[in-house]
Amino acid sequence: MAYKHGIYTSEQATSLVSMTQTDSGLIVAVGTAPVHLASAPVEANTPVLCYTYKEAVAALGYSDDWDKYTLCEMIKTHFALFNMAPIVLINVLDKTKNAHKTTQAKSFDITDGVVTVTDPMLIDTLEVKASSEAATPYVLDTDYTAAYNEDGEAVITPIAGGGISTEATALYLSYTLLNPQGVANTDIVGGINITTGKAEGLELIDEVYPRFGIVPGIIVAPGWSHDTAVSAVMKAKEHNICGHFNAISICDIPTDTVKTYTQAGAWKNNNNFADKDCLLCWPMLTLGGQKYHMSGQLASLMNYTDSQHDDIPYYSPSNKSLQADGACLEDGTEIFLNSSQAAYLNGQGIVTALNFIGGWKAWGNRTTVYPSNTDTKDNFVNNRRMFNWVGATLVTSFWAKIDEPTNKRLIETIVDSANIWLNGLTAKGALLGGRVEFREDENTTTDLMDGKLYFHVYMTPPAPARDIEFVQEYDPDYISTLFA
Structure with missing residues (x-):
């Protein structure tokens, strides 16, 4: 060490860790998309x-045919109806799979100078000839x-002076x-493709955080989640x-077979x-x-609800306005529930829609574990x-501390940082209270020797407030006010 004479300064890392703000509800939606209409398509x-x-x-295309292209419903819902962002979309409609594509070869009439094809054509596979017997195809451009036109139809237009006769019909x-x-x-459902070794379908949820650095918060598959095989994997x-x-998953009960609220509970x-x-x-x-x-x-x-409260998910979505003017079954049959019928569904752990005061709103606070599990930690959304x-948030905030020396400074840094953060959540009203403890009875000598630390989080x-009641009573003492 060099000889020193005087006053010197040095620095050390701050003993408190800034907590990482993770996205409270990043939606991951899995379904199908009209990739033939995408201007910058992804695989x-x-x-x-x-x-x-x-x-x-641009990445997935868009069509109003939501029965065929289920992700388009989620695109419109998230961006157009609720004006929210971001979202992760996973399209499984694969134009390279034989089951997901077919070939067509037939004659089309020229109408008003163009040929219009309503099929979801892949333009890059198109071959145009004068007839089925013609040996040489025409040349694009x-x-x-x-x-494609605005309706998603492919339009083939002969070029004046090109090889297509002006007399062609x-x-x-x-x-x-x-x-x-x-x-x-x-x-x-997806899984691991045994040929490519790549993940597919719902299996790709594990790739969201490594790809984008945002933690998945909500898993959906509108148009598919009513299928019990799909919902089972979503839950897994x-x-x-x-x-x-x-994360949480949100599934639908099939409304083509389940047509009453009592049947919904049974389903x-x-x-x-x-x-x-x-x-x-x-x-x-x-x-x-x-x-x-x-x-x-x-x-x-x-x-949307989280965005109104600093992206902290302590508000329930129940009794918040949906973008809806009605409720219905798959066949379009209108459904109107009164508050008692809606409460019945809530008691079965089902969220529904209620038009009672203030328009159509989501109605229900319970996860599907209710009523079999009465632990408030698990059954309130x-x-x-x-x-x-x-x-x-705790995982992402303290990941940098992995493999540091297990000493007093490490323990105090984690406990103090986490407690300051939890105190802030309490002051905001997101928690009634919260604290982190490093307990001696939960950290054995052998565990600490092996580099294992257990921090107990209370929150x-x-x-x-799902049930507010006013008790009314007639008070005869107020009769005396007649003589005041």
């Missing part, structure tokens, strides 16, 4: 993080142009088209994401829907003549989300 089974409607449409087209009806629940994937995080019980991190919805919603799955609207409503969110999110 199937690739998570896409979108902050704008324009980004989503020399003899004709091909593009028809063209023979050969092309590949998407077959969204070929997508099965197994595609949504919501736990232990990347080995560290928990839930018959299909083993008791899960602390899962929400179940019935029926569907309508707005401007379009039908919406309630799971998608509820997810975006949670995002906001409590469940708060535990998931606090857990994710109490406020329960939603």
Whole structure:
């Protein structure tokens, strides 16, 4: 060490850690998209993080045919109806899979100078000839142009002076088209492709945080989550994401077979829907003549509600306004529940829609674990989300401390930093109280020798005020005011 004579300064790391603000409800939606309409298409089974409607449409395309292209419903719900961002979209409609595409070759009439194809054509596979017997095809951008119109239809236009005769009345087209009806629940479920070794479908949820650095908070699959095979995997994937995080999943009860509120309760019980991190919805919603799955609207409503409270999920989405002008079944039959019927569904652990005071609102605070599990930590939606969110924040905030020396300074830094953060949440009203302790009885000598530390987190999110009652009584003592 060099010889010193005088006054010197040095610095050391701050003993308090700034807590990482994790997204409270990043939605991950899995489904199908009209990729033939995308201007900057991404490969199937690739998570896409979108902050704008324009980004989503460029990557995945857009169509109002939500029965075939289920992610388009989520795109419109999240960006257009609730004006929220971001969202992660995973399209499983794969134009390279034989089951997801088919070929077509037939003659089309030229009408008003163009050929219009309503099939979901992949333009890059198009071949145009004068007839089926013609040996040589026409040349793109020399003899004709091909593009999609605003309705998603492919329009083939002969070029003046090109090889297509002005007297021609028809063209023979050969092309590949998407077959969204070929997508099965197994595609949504996904897994690991044994050929490529890559994850697909819901299995890609584990890639969201490594790709984008944002923790998944809500898993949805509108148009698919009523399928029990899909919902079972959604419930499995919501736990232990990347080995560290928990999310919630939101599923729908099928409204083509479940047509009354009493049947909805029976369906839930018959299909083993008791899960602390899962929400179940019935029926569907309508707005401007379009039908919406309630799971998608509820997810975006949670995002909107969180955004009004510093992105902390301590407010329940119940009694918050949906973007709806009605409720319905799959066949369009209108559904009007009174408050007692809606309360029955809530008592079965089902979220519904109620038009009582202030328009159509989400109604219900319970996860599907209710009523079989009465632990308030597990059966209230906001409590469940708060535990998931606090857990994710602790993981991301203190990850940098992994592999540091297990000494007093490390322990005090973690305890002090976490407690200051929890005190701030308490002052805000997001918690009734919270603290972190490093307890001697929970940290054995052998565990500490092996580098294992256990910190005990105590926290109490406020329960939603689900039942407010006023007791009225006639008080005869006020008769005396007549003589005052």
